[in-house]
Amino acid sequence: MTTIRRKSLTHRCAICGKVYYGFGHIAEPVAPGRCCDVCHAQHVVPRRIRLVVDTRAEQRERRE
Numbered sequence: 024m025t026t027i028r029r030k031s032l033t034h035r036c037a038i039c040g041k042v043y044y045g046f047g048h049i050a051e052p053v054a055p056g057r058c059c060d061v062c063h064a065q066h067v068v069p070r071r072i073r074l075v076v077d078t079r080a081e082q083r084e085r086r087e
């Protein structure tokens with residue numbers, strides 16, 4: 024993702040498509056690129072928690 028924009032303070036969210044200000048968050052694994060605060064809290068964080076839980080469950084199964 025190397026899109027050069029003149030207005031470096033505004034970004035388009037990779038998840039909801041809305042324009043947001045500031046740094047934003049890495050949207051992966053939900054979407055490539057970056058996303059807004061709202062999508063990060065509502066989509067990216069729960070998905071990451073689920074990934075961690077799944078990975079731990081897998082590791083537990085392998086160990087037992």
Ligand SMILES: [Zn+2]
Nearest residue numbers: 036039059062
């Ligand atoms: Zn968003």
